Amino acid sequence: MKLPPSYRNWLSAFGTVTALCGFLAFFVLQIISLIINENIVYLGLLTYIIIPGFIVLGLVAIPIGMYRKRKQIKKEGLSAQEGWPKIDLNDTATQNAITIFVVVSVVFVLLTVVGTWKAYHYSESVAFCGTLCHQVMEPEHTTYQNSPHARVKCVECHVGEGADWLVKSKISGLRQVFKTIAGSYPRPIPTPIENLRPARETCERCHWPEKFYAHKIRNEKHFIADSANTEWNIILKMKVGAEHASLGNTSGSHWHINTDYEIDYVYDDDKRESIPWVRLINKVTGDVMVFVDEENPLPDSTVITLPTRVMDCMDCHNRPSHNFLSPPIYVNNLLAANGHLQAIPWFKKSAMEALNDPYNTLDSAFLGIRETMLSWYSNEYPELLQQHNAEISNAVGLIQKAFALNAFPKMGVTYSNYPQHIGHMETKGCFRCHDDKHTTTDGRVISKDCNLCHTIIGQGTVSSFATSDINSGLEFTHPVDIGSDWKDYFCSDCHNTLFP
Numbered sequence: 168m169k170l171p172p173s174y175r176n177w178l179s180a181f182g183t184v185t186a187l188c189g190f191l192a193f194f195v196l197q198i199i200s201l202i203i204n205e206n207i208v209y210l211g212l213l214t215y216i217i218i219p220g221f222i223v224l225g226l227v228a229i230p231i232g233m234y235r236k237r238k239q240i241k242k243e244g245l246s247a248q249e250g251w252p253k254i255d256l257n258d259t260a261t262q263n264a265i266t267i268f269v270v271v272s273v274v275f276v277l278l279t280v281v282g283t284w285k286a287y288h289y290s291e292s293v294a295f296c297g298t299l300c301h302q303v304m305e306p307e308h309t310t311y312q313n314s315p316h317a318r319v320k321c322v323e324c325h326v327g328e329g330a331d332w333l334v335k336s337k338i339s340g341l342r343q344v345f346k347t348i349a350g351s352y353p354r355p356i357p358t359p360i361e362n363l364r365p366a367r368e369t370c371e372r373c374h375w376p377e378k379f380y381a382h383k384i385r386n387e388k389h390f391i392a393d394s395a396n397t398e399w400n401i402i403l404k405m406k407v408g409a410e411h412a413s414l415g416n417t418s419g420s421h422w423h424i425n426t427d428y429e430i431d432y433v434y435d436d437d438k439r440e441s442i443p444w445v446r447l448i449n450k451v452t453g454d455v456m457v458f459v460d461e462e463n464p465l466p467d468s469t470v471i472t473l474p475t476r477v478m479d480c481m482d483c484h485n486r487p488s489h490n491f492l493s494p495p496i497y498v499n500n501l502l503a504a505n506g507h508l509q510a511i512p513w514f515k516k517s518a519m520e521a522l523n524d525p526y527n528t529l530d531s532a533f534l535g536i537r538e539t540m541l542s543w544y545s546n547e548y549p550e551l552l553q554q555h556n557a558e559i560s561n562a563v564g565l566i567q568k569a570f571a572l573n574a575f576p577k578m579g580v581t582y583s584n585y586p587q588h589i590g591h592m593e594t595k596g597c598f599r600c601h602d603d604k605h606t607t608t609d610g611r612v613i614s615k616d617c618n619l620c621h622t623i624i625g626q627g628t629v630s631s632f633a634t635s636d637i638n639s640g641l642e643f644t645h646p647v648d649i650g651s652d653w654k655d656y657f658c659s660d661c662h663n664t665l666f667p
């Protein structure tokens with residue numbers, strides 16, 4: 168087939184072959200992905216990112232080769248071609264060139280449209296975000312799959328709608344790809360995410376502040392680390408909103424997101440755990456109240472230099488999708504779900520010992536958990552180890568599995584890197600502000616009253632369980648006797664160091 172003389176050069180030939188092979192590979196992979204009909208991450212990477220890259224490279228190489236060849240032809244005086252090439256439609260070479268150009272361009276434009284659309288969808292998929300860089304995203308992807316949002320795409324919370332955030336996320340995504348390839352990403356990935364899109368624009372597309380929740384019953388099972396693994400139940404009536412939904416967010420925890428108010432605060436650490444200054448604005452009356460931490464009073468000149476944040480969903484629900492549980496909690500869950508484990512004396516205690524060591528890899532953790540548990544029993548209660556050998560070995564497997572769902576040694580991730588702000592057991596959570604110590608100049612405090620956010624309507628062991636009627640509530644009884652320490656200290660003062 169006759170083509171313009173300038174086409175005859177190595178670069179254009181290389182470009183043509185590369186582009187043709189790319190097209191061919193693209194079609195074949197399309198057919199394969201239709202047949203398999205499954206979301207295979209690496210296939211997507213090949214089809215929508217690597218191969219199109221080669222096609223573009225090939226298509227760019229063709230005109231560059233032709234341009235260079237034409238310059239060379241001119242220099243050597245082989246042809247008297249001046250300026251732009253003359254398009255003579257009576258010339259078969261020109262006819263062929265134009266036909267090829269038009270056909271290839273149309274196919275290319277069509278493929279680009281389909282490819283871009285598919286590449287966009289691919290890059291927004293959970294498989295892409297969660298599993299492509301397997302090791303980096305493993306902690307978040309694993310916890311996500313066990314969360315109430317397991318069917319909400321990563322991008323619904325991390326990107327949201329609109330072109331501006333899409334572009335922002337793709338640019339920062341590209342930076343992350345380079346960091347992953349270079350292995351220079353931080354372990355663990357820092358939290359909170361500094362430029363996370365505000366909850367108003369993500370969470371509130373599915374949940375919105377005008378949706379009112381009333382009270383909610385919460386039933387918690389705990390097990391004490393004694394010989395009987397004593398079960399301790401706590402039933403709480405959570406005051407999520409007002410007592411009745413028709414009253415709206417006029418009281419209860421969701422009062423903070425009542426659109427008539429705004430709460431902003433200042434923090435002086437990178438995890439937002441230390442909050443020295445809180446301001447409450449009533450947007451209807453214009454009243455403003457400032458609460459200052461009397462244990463960490465900062466001069467106004469320092470306050471204005473610190474970062475400020477307007478409180479939203481994320482200041483309480485900061486782990487809606489990646490909740491890394493602590494060992495006492497996931498062992499409680501294991502005991503609650505597997506009745507037979509309760510019959511192994513000292514099960515919780517030995518599990519806590521086994522989970523106490525910091526492990527550097529999953530393999531060493533699995534080995535360490537088994538060895539520590541067995542050696543704990545053989546040192547303390549050798550007769551129990553003999554009696555319950557099979558059950559203990561079996562239980563080790565369950566603990567290893569639970570460990571792998573909540574701790575990720577390769578990424579340096581455990582629950583303590585990612586504090587959960589709802590509640591107050593293991594981190595200060597709500598008590599960051601609600602500690603009776605954030606006061607206004609006229610003595611109003613952000614309250615730590617145990618009945619402000621919930622009432623306890625049942626607590627105790629199975630054989631001695633105290634209940635109250637739904638409207639009154641009980642005074643808290645701490646499961647093991649610690650006197651009045653639970654009033655005088657924060658729960659987290661003990662519970663964040665009690666166990667690993």
Ligand code: HEC
Binds near residue numbers: 360
């Ligand atoms: C329901 C909303 C939601 C979904 C769905 C979601 N995330 Fe998150 N993600 C969050 C929030 C909230 C944070 C913590 C932000 C903060 O504290 O600043 C977070 C934090 C992260 C972090 C930072 C490290 C950390 O744990 O704080 C990574 C990485 C991450 N998410 C990845 C993912 C991936 C991958 C998916 C999908 C498999 C996903 N997320 C799905 C809401 C979500």
Ligand code: HEC
Binds near residue numbers: 320324481
């Ligand atoms: C795409 C929709 C969607 C988005 C965006 C979304 N959620 Fe959800 N959320 C859901 C669904 C669906 C459920 C599960 C409801 C159920 O279990 O009945 C849920 C449940 C919850 C629950 C209750 C959890 C439980 O244990 O029952 C909380 C709290 C919550 N979401 C907070 C958030 C926060 C905070 C964000 C923003 C970071 C967010 N959601 C973003 C859809 C969404």
Ligand code: HEC
Binds near residue numbers: 405421424481
């Ligand atoms: C001041 C803290 C706080 C803020 C801010 C907050 N929540 Fe909550 N939310 C809670 C508490 C506490 C509960 C009850 C949790 C429990 O059951 O242990 C709750 C419960 C929920 C539930 C489950 C309700 C049910 O009855 O099952 C959803 C959904 C939810 N919140 C969504 C949101 C969204 C969306 C926002 C932001 C618009 C938000 N929350 C802001 C504290 C807060």
Ligand code: HEC
Binds near residue numbers: 406446
């Ligand atoms: C950034 C500071 C801050 C944090 C964190 C915080 N609160 Fe509050 N909360 C306030 C302020 C300020 C008030 C109003 C105090 C007042 O009116 O005197 C308040 C009031 C309340 C009230 C009473 C609302 C009413 O009028 O009935 C409840 C309930 C409540 N908070 C629950 C929670 C829960 C649950 C958490 C943790 C998940 C939490 N708060 C975390 C600042 C905070």
Ligand code: HEC
Binds near residue numbers: 388591597618
């Ligand atoms: C500012 C609000 C607030 C105050 C004040 C408060 N709590 Fe809580 N508490 C919570 C929230 C929110 C949870 C649920 C945590 C969750 O969703 O995981 C909770 C959970 C609990 C639990 C159950 C823990 C579990 O995991 O089973 C107990 C027990 C408890 N609180 C006791 C108390 C006691 C005792 C006081 C008084 C010293 C108190 N609370 C004061 C908000 C509060």
Ligand code: HEC
Binds near residue numbers: 391392393496654660
């Ligand atoms: C002075 C230290 C201390 C303080 C403060 C404290 N605890 Fe404890 N707590 C303990 C000890 C010790 C145990 C026993 C651990 C075991 O045997 O499993 C325990 C056990 C528990 C358990 C059952 C065991 C489990 O892991 O499930 C619950 C629930 C509990 N505490 C709740 C609270 C709450 C809520 C507060 C705050 C109001 C609080 N504690 C404050 C020391 C403390």
